[in-house]
Amino acid sequence: MSAHVGIVLVSHSAELAAGLCLLVRQIGSDAVPVATAGGTDDGRIGTSYDRVLSAMKDADRGGGVLVLPDLGSSVLTARTVLDDHPRPDVVIADAPFVEGAVAAAVTAASGADLQTVLTSAEEARHVRKL
Numbered sequence: 001m002s003a004h005v006g007i008v009l010v011s012h013s014a015e016l017a018a019g020l021c022l023l024v025r026q027i028g029s030d031a032v033p034v035a036t037a038g039g040t041d042d043g044r045i046g047t048s049y050d051r052v053l054s055a056m057k058d059a060d061r062g063g064g065v066l067v068l069p070d071l072g073s074s075v076l077t078a079r080t081v082l083d084d085h086p087r088p089d090v091v092i093a094d095a096p097f098v099e100g101a102v103a104a105a106v107t108a109a110s111g112a113d114l115q116t117v118l119t120s121a122e123e124a125r126h127v128r129k130l
Contacts, residue, residue, distance in 0.1 A: 005108040005117045006033040009101060010052055010069040010078050012045050014038035015059030020101055028105030035059040047077040056081065056090060064089040064114030066104050066121060070097045089119050099124035 007008035007024065011017040017038030024034050035055035052067070059065050065099040067082070067090065069075045078092050091114060093100055100121035 003062035004032050004111065005063045005114050006061055006065045007101065007104055007108065008055045008059050008065060008067045009034065010067060010074040011038040012047060012070060012074060020098060024101050024105040027102055029109035031097045032105050032108045032129045033059045033061050033098060047074045049077055049081055050124055053085065064066065066114065066117050067092045068097060068101055068104065068121060072084065089114060093118055093121040095121040096125050099127060
């Protein structure tokens with residue numbers, strides 16, 4: 001069996017990223033590597049280039065990496081990291097943070113490839129709650 005796609009959760013808040021990581025691991029599978037890049041290096045609200053880069057390395061098990069930012073500067077930071085360290089097996093998802101992460105984790109747990117995991121995360125925007 002090939003390696004699972006890894007997931008990186010990029011948030012302005014370390015607590016938000018950590019909480020979503022717990023949820024994703026409970027719903028998905030321990031086989032899916034999930035890493036977080038939340039907050040700044042000194043513990044404030046914001047994003048950190050170094051944390052995003054480190055999380056991408058932590059989540060990489062050979063199946064590719066899906067980066068899921070929450071909003072604003074987390075998107076810009078993730079894009080900057082990928083511009084500086086381009087890799088065809090690392091993609092940024094334009095998806096809702098919670099729903100996209102859950103969809104990605106469930107799909108990755110099934111052994112799906114990176115493109116399928118990306119599509120699943122991005123299609124989560126269309127799932128109605130009511």
